[in-house]
Amino acid sequence: MASERIYGEIPGYSPGSTFRNRDDLRASGVHRPNQAGICGGSDGAESIVVSGGYVDDEDYGSEIIYTGQGGNDPTTKRQTADQQLTRGNLGLARSQIDGNPVRVVRGAAGDPVHSPKVGLRYDGLFRVVDHWLDTGKDGFKIWRYRLVTLESVDLPFTGVHDAAAAPAARTEATIQRLVRSTAVANGVKRLHSYRCQVCGLQLATPAGPYAEAAHIRALGRPHNGPDVASNILCLCPNDHLLFDTGAIYVDANGVVRQTDTAAEVGKLRLVAGHSVDWDHLAYHRRHHKP
Numbered sequence: 001m002a003s004e005r006i007y008g009e010i011p012g013y014s015p016g017s018t019f020r021n022r023d024d025l026r027a028s029g030v031h032r033p034n035q036a037g038i039c040g041g042s043d044g045a046e047s048i049v050v051s052g053g054y055v056d057d058e059d060y061g062s063e064i065i066y067t068g069q070g071g072n073d074p075t076t077k078r079q080t081a082d083q084q085l086t087r088g089n090l091g092l093a094r095s096q097i098d099g100n101p102v103r104v105v106r107g108a109a110g111d112p113v114h115s116p117k118v119g120l121r122y123d124g125l126f127r128v129v130d131h132w133l134d135t136g137k138d139g140f141k142i143w144r145y146r147l148v149t150l151e152s153v154d155l156p157f158t159g160v161h162d163a164a165a166a167p168a169a170r171t172e173a174t175i176q177r178l179v180r181s182t183a184v185a186n187g188v189k190r191l192h193s194y195r196c197q198v199c200g201l202q203l204a205t206p207a208g209p210y211a212e213a214a215h216i217r218a219l220g221r222p223h224n225g226p227d228v229a230s231n232i233l234c235l236c237p238n239d240h241l242l243f244d245t246g247a248i249y250v251d252a253n254g255v256v257r258q259t260d261t262a263a264e265v266g267k268l269r270l271v272a273g274h275s276v277d278w279d280h281l282a283y284h285r286r287h288h289k290p
Helices: 022-028 087-098 183-191 237-244 278-288
Strands: 038-041 044-050 063-067 102-107 120-135 141-149 203-205 208-210 212-215 232-235 248-250 255-258 264-267
Touching: 038 087, 044 063, 044 087, 087 120, 087 141, 120 278, 183 212, 183 232, 212 237, 232 237, 237 248, 248 278
Parallel strands: 044 102
Antiparallel strands: 038 044, 063 141, 102 120, 120 141, 203 208, 212 232, 248 255, 255 264
């Protein structure tokens, strides 16, 4: 249940806290499952363990490319079946949308550069900044998540603290809304007169019109999309969220469709002076369309 979730720090366990085994880790409340690598469900994910259990995991210290749960042979650590966007996998996606922080624990079996030599270690709060469907090294579909440390400047964010809503026994959580703003992005928005390329909506505020720039192929590892106009769409906040999470996509004919039903939403709106790279749109489809 969502009411049982504890997002943020656990009192008494600061980053760097170590645990002999999974039993001690579970007793602390930092990561509650005895075996599962994700503590979460459809309402969100509060913690993960990175311990070398999946061959597709990538650990860069302040940045982690994390593999979802399911379809894995625990003996060989190889993928034997496709993963589904359910249980903890769905929870991590939900935490990206809601902006809830995720506690990250590393185990001794993980990347030796960033993992403890023995036992497990709590390494602080991270945030999920991206998730997508991919084909793993073993040829099966896997869900992947990019997490960065909460204080990372990799992407701009604003912190919103709601201490009044937090139970006394819990520390306050940090929620963030990620909106990237660059000169290139602002130029694209001006070309479209701040009108959404999916629904045509132009939001009016006292300070003037508002829209968001959505990178088609995400910036940063492992997508490494370019921060150029042809990799940007001008979208309203609603369609930006739907596009980033893979709820909608643009087909090869420029038709915007719902991912779950393939129902047509409308035609992608184009304007003179803004050329969209269709290879990036194909990349988006491959990584979001099951």
